[in-house]
Amino acid sequence: MSGQVWFVGAGPGAADLITVRGTRLLAEAGAVLYAGSLVSKAALEWTRADCEIANSAGMTLDEIAYWLIERAARHATVVRLQTGDPSLYGALAEMARPLDAAGIRVGIVPGVSSAMASAAAAGETLTLPEVTQTLIFTRIAGRTPMPEGESLAALAAHGCSLCIYLSIDRIASVVAELRSAGWSDSAPIVVVEKASWPGEERILRGTLTDIAAQCREAGIDRQAMILASPALGARERDTTAVSRLYDAGFAHGFRGSTD
Numbered sequence: 001m002s003g004q005v006w007f008v009g010a011g012p013g014a015a016d017l018i019t020v021r022g023t024r025l026l027a028e029a030g031a032v033l034y035a036g037s038l039v040s041k042a043a044l045e046w047t048r049a050d051c052e053i054a055n056s057a058g059m060t061l062d063e064i065a066y067w068l069i070e071r072a073a074r075h076a077t078v079v080r081l082q083t084g085d086p087s088l089y090g091a092l093a094e095m096a097r098p099l100d101a102a103g104i105r106v107g108i109v110p111g112v113s114s115a116m117a118s119a120a121a122a123g124e125t126l127t128l129p130e131v132t133q134t135l136i137f138t139r140i141a142g143r144t145p146m147p148e149g150e151s152l153a154a155l156a157a158h159g160c161s162l163c164i165y166l167s168i169d170r171i172a173s174v175v176a177e178l179r180s181a182g183w184s185d186s187a188p189i190v191v192v193e194k195a196s197w198p199g200e201e202r203i204l205r206g207t208l209t210d211i212a213a214q215c216r217e218a219g220i221d222r223q224a225m226i227l228a229s230p231a232l233g234a235r236e237r238d239t240t241a242v243s244r245l246y247d248a249g250f251a252h253g254f255r256g257s258t259d
């Protein structure tokens with residue numbers, strides 16, 4: 001009987017932001033295929049000394065599938081280590097399909113996505129009572145076109161929090177699309193490069209007016225998250241409504257109401 005292939009989210013970079021389940025599977029695995037430079041090598045510290053480890057950077061999707069299928073024939077546990085969370089921009093369906101077709105069991109372990117790590121690094125909340133209660137995870141069109149109705153301008157029209165992946169090299173277009181959706185010049189934008197990577201994380205805070213120039217000056221053009229949200233900077237403002245969850249008059253399962 002063949003082994004199981006696990007798609008494991010390695011988290012955003014820091015070795016201790018992988019899940020406990022992810023580390024357990026890495027420690028068990030007979031073979032690990034990691035996703036090139038985006039996955040911090042630190043995660044590989046969890047593997048056994050005799051684990052077969054390969055980098056998929058130079059492989060096509062077919063080669064990745066072949067590698068995983070071949071290893072699953074020999075090992076009970078095979079790990080495909082992905083950056084952040086495997087369900088986001090990770091070609092999960094394309095890689096899992098040939099495994100499904102080969103009758104190999106597939107498991108998925110979630111990971112801390114870079115959007116969450118970026119918000120944490122910047123000390124920001126992405127939801128704020130009466131300001132925004134919604135997040136959109138998206139990107140700008142590149143080689144992958146955006147489906148109908150999902151242009152950044154159309155999504156930005158909601159005025160909610162936007163976590164924009166894979167778009168830092170087109171920050172000027174991001175700014176143009178937010179403007180065309182009606183965002184003001186003073187709308188706050190946070191860019192986080194290499195969130196959680198020890199010694200490599202950089203955070204830029206700006207507005208629609210200056211964020212593109214800041215990125216250019218700092219030389220940030222890859223592996224960065226763009227957070228655009230009316231909730232940014234909330235800790236410096238005291239005018240926003242306080243969440244009903246902590247309101248003394250609001251009863252919930254763990255606490256009785258005081259009125």
Ligand code: SAH
Nearest residue numbers: 084085088089113114165166194195224225
């Ligand atoms: N599955 C991953 C995303 C892969 S797409 C996740 O859940 O995070 C790659 C994009 O993710 C990059 O272009 C960048 O926008 C973002 N990204 C990945 N790691 C990052 C990090 N440590 N800091 C900031 N952005 C990161």
